[in-house]
Amino acid sequence: MSARFAGKVAIITGASTGLGPIMARMMADEGAKLVLAARRAELVEQVAHDIGDAAIAVRADVTNEADIAAMVEVAMARWGQVDVMMNNAAVPGKDLHIWEQALDNWNSTYAVDCTAAMLCTREVLNRSMLARRSGAIVNFSSGAGWDGLPRKSHYSAAKGALRILTKVTAKEVGEFGIRCNCVVPGAIDTELMRNYMRRIAKEQGVDEAVIRAQIQAPLPLKTFSTPEDVANLALFLASDAARTITGQSINVDAGQFMS
Ligand code: NAD
16 A cells, blocks of 8 residues: 555545545545544544544634634644645535625635635645645635536636636745645536536436436546545645646546646
């Protein structure tokens, strides 16, 4: 077994469902010590419990600066450093046309899907990475942030902005030996995606399988990524194997977007 994260400490936000717990397990298997953060304490505690001594659960809302400070403090107190920040938490917001858009929907989505990555990054830089002159930050965007999804102006704009945040961060922290990259998933077969397909299927009065087929038809590889497919890219970007890669937004999307 390779141990790319032996001696390293990682924080993963949104670690209670979907991609988060899978990345946590894969990183722990490769030697990482983890702080797993989520709003629902009992869910994330279960994820940490299943992993064992290498993981600590923290209840944290990543839109709350005090929660973020406390989350990073737990990592510092328990493990003494932070090497990897996985800015994975996200919300889809409510599907609304731009003419129906509600400020609360816009702001609450943007707060998690873009602003939280800035806040978590700022905190780990100040508490550990800048002083140690080392670290890797991984943001999680979405194909919606390249092309825009109808009725998701809030989510698309936030996910697009995250790619620019990634570049600015990379430019600013590179001289301190710190990297920042962005994973850009297309559809991942998780609960978030299944809920979305269920909702659209219900609206159109068709079976969920029809919507799944419609979304997959234009993809060169005709499939969704699994969470493990996306985690593989994220872990690579977080690892020293990617030591000269920074500021990049890399698609893992069955070929949906090619640049
Ligand atoms: P998910 O909804 O299962 O996981 C996101 C987690 O973030 C959830 O556990 C949620 O509770 C948590 N979260 C939301 N708001 C939070 C807050 N304020 N504080 C702390 N945690 C909060 O989604 P996923 O499918 O695992 O997605 C992982 C990442 O990949 C996300 O950034 C998502 O936008 C991105 N992505 C997913 C898909 C997909 O098809 N599932 C497609 C493109 C991009």
